[in-house]
Amino acid sequence: MDRRLFLAGTAAIIVLPLGPAAATPDAMTEAIKKVIGNATPTEGRVKLEVPPLVENGSTVPLNVSVESPMTDSDHVKAIHVFNEKNPQPNVFSARLGPRSGKAVVGTRIKLGDSQRIVAIAETSDGRFWSAGADVIVTLAACLEESP
Amino acid sequence: MSNILVNAPKTARRGDVVEIKALIMHPMETGFRPGPNGRIIPRNIIERFTATWNGADIFAMDMSPAIAANPFVSFFAEAKESGTVVLRWTGDEGFAAEQRVDIAVE
Numbered sequence: 001m002d003r004r005l006f007l008a009g010t011a012a013i014i015v016l017p018l019g020p021a022a023a024t025p026d027a028m029t030e031a032i033k034k035v036i037g038n039a040t041p042t043e044g045r046v047k048l049e050v051p052p053l054v055e056n057g058s059t060v061p062l063n064v065s066v067e068s069p070m071t072d073s074d075h076v077k078a079i080h081v082f083n084e085k086n087p088q089p090n091v092f093s094a095r096l097g098p099r100s101g102k103a104v105v106g107t108r109i110k111l112g113d114s115q116r117i118v119a120i121a122e123t124s125d126g127r128f129w130s131a132g133a134d135v136i137v138t139l140a141a142c143l144e145e146s147p
Numbered sequence: 148m149s150n151i152l153v154n155a156p157k158t159a160r161r162g163d164v165v166e167i168k169a170l171i172m173h174p175m176e177t178g179f180r181p182g183p184n185g186r187i188i189p190r191n192i193i194e195r196f197t198a199t200w201n202g203a204d205i206f207a208m209d210m211s212p213a214i215a216a217n218p219f220v221s222f223f224a225e226a227k228e229s230g231t232v233v234l235r236w237t238g239d240e241g242f243a244a245e246q247r248v249d250i251a252v253e
Contacts, residue, residue, distance in 0.1 A: 059215040086213050087179045094222070095207040099200070101164030101225035105208070108215040110177070141215075 028082050031089035032120065035080050041120050041130035048081075048119040048131040057111040058141035062091075066103035066121040066129065070096075076103035078122040085115040110141035151246045153234060158251045159226035167198065167206075168221040169234050171244060177212035193238035196220055200250075201230035210238075226252045 032041075049063040068076045075098045081091040094105045103121065114136045121129045154168040171193070178190025190212065198206040205224040224232075229252045236244045 083213060087177070088211055088213065090211045091213040092211060093209045095204075096222075097204070099203065099205050099225055099227075100223050102223040104221075104223055106168075106219075106221035107208075108219050110175075110213050110215050 025084045028084050028089040028118065031082055032080075032118070035093070036120060036122070036128050039126075039128050041128035043130055045129040046079075046119050046121050046131035048117065048133045050117055050133050050135055052133070052135060054111060054135055054137045056139050056141075057113075057137040058139075059108045060111050060135070060137075061106070062109050062117070063104070063106040064119045064121075064131075065105075066123075068103045068121075068123065070098055070101055070103060072098045073124065075100070075124045076121050077124055079103065079105050080120045080122075081109075082118045082120070083109075083111065083115055084117075085113040086111065091117070111135060111137045112140050113137060151234075151244060153246050153248050155232060155248045155250060157249070158253065161226060161228075161252050163226045163252075164223050165226050165250070166221060166223050167232065167234075167248070168219070169196070169198075169246070170217060170219045171236055172217050173236070173238070173242070175210075175212065175214055175216040175218060179212065191239045191242075193218055193236045193242060195235075195237050197235045198222070198224070199233050200224060201228065205232070226250060228252055 045067045047065045054060050064079050066076045076096050079094045082089050091109055116134050118132045150172040152170040156165050159165050173193050176188050176191040180188050182188045192212050193210055196208045206222045232248045234246045
């Protein structure tokens with residue numbers, strides 16, 4: 001009996017870190033909390049496009065699009081992007097409105113390591129939506145000495 | 148002083164959603180990298196990018212050191228009336244740049 005309990009306990013401990021909360025390092029979780037407070041983002045409506053394999057981390061194309069009619073009563077107010085392993089967890093925060101017509105933002109970012117990127121959209125009804133993507137980086141940004 | 152490239156349509160039909168792309172030359176020095184003397188190079192980034200259409204806010208972005216050098220931004224806006232889109236970049240060390248683009252709406 002004891003051994004069975006012990007085995008069950010070990011299994012629980014092994015399984016736990018695979019949950020969504022543990023997949024995000026603390027700094028990113030903190031940074032996300034600063035932006036969305038205690039709200040829980042719902043997965044979906046957000047599409048995060050970033051190449052899965054990146055040769056050079058110093059310039060990585062990134063595109064975020066959110067499904068939204070972009071009307072006065074129902075639109076995306078903001079799009080935030082976070083990372084796990086750069087020196088700082090924030091990447092950018094973009095402000096949009098009904099005038100945007102389309103909730104799509106593109107830019108190029110730096111990645112210091114292979115990691116997970118998270119995009120969070122805030123809609124006009126006060127809800128948050130999210131999407132994540134894993135990126136493998138073969139040559140990291142920020143490490144080379146400047147000339 | 149700084150080189151700016153903007154790609155936006157010259158004309159649009161009323162109600163069209165147009166894409167505006169903007170690129171500016173800037174080192175986006177992170178403040179985490181050592182220079183040749185081993186000392187950290189001080190941070191020098193663009194912190195904020197804004198766009199207005201005839202004075203009305205259409206887009207804004209707060210940037211971090213994780214934005215690549217020579218920041219590129221693309222976004223969309225609904226063409227409501229002919230006018231001037233003003234793009235502004237501001238950042239560390241008093242950096243400020245501005246670019247105007249005229250869009251005619253029929």
